[in-house]
């Protein structure tokens with residue numbers, strides 16, 4: 001399955017992406033609402049090599065978001081795959097992103113989870129202060145299911161995503 005849209009594509013992470021991933025995760029413009037990672041490139045490479053087993057075994061899928069000219073501009077990851085729902089996160093886009101890379105990458109992740117993996121719904125958490133991202137998800141049709149001190153928890157159905165995609169066709173096609 002080729003996960004490609006108007007201006008970006010998703011491809012699986014390789015250990016050679018370690019520096020790029022760290023450049024995103026260690027950048028204070030992007031990491032305020034993400035869990036912290038070690039700045040050690042070798043440790044990141046080791047983590048990716050171990051992750052590749054998870055990818056083969058269908059436990060998690062970690063993608064680089066790249067522009068169609070090959071320039072990497074972000075990451076996104078599918079994990080916590082349950083019986084009836086998949087979770088996604090580790091979602092970052094840097095200043096090389098295209099205008100609607102956020103919408104396109106979200107729709108590509110939903111295409112992967114709904115069409116390729118066969119789920120009908122998806123779940124994810126967003127840290128409470130991350131207002132722009134909460135708004136992003138709510139506009140597409142995600143519903144808040146619970147919260148704790150740190151996170152809001154959301155769910156979205158394939159049906160809601162399909163509707164949003166139709167409404168936003170002028171931007172993403």
Ligand SMILES: CC(C)(COP(=O)(O)OP(=O)(O)OC[C@H]1O[C@@H](n2cnc3c(N)ncnc32)[C@H](O)[C@@H]1OP(=O)(O)O)[C@@H](O)C(=O)NCCC(=O)NCCS
Pocket residue numbers: 029030031033034089090091092093094097099100101102103125126127130132133136139140168
């Ligand atoms: C999360 C992240 C990848 C989202 O990307 P983003 O580019 O900031 O996303 P935006 O919400 O600005 O959406 C991009 C564009 O699509 C538009 N858009 C988004 N949803 C839309 C909708 N439903 N309808 C119409 N337009 C929409 C936005 O208005 C924006 O366009 P504009 O620049 O003309 O205003 C990025 O903010 C990021 O890397 N954040 C730091 C890491 C992080 O917090 N990750 C999330 C952890 S849960």
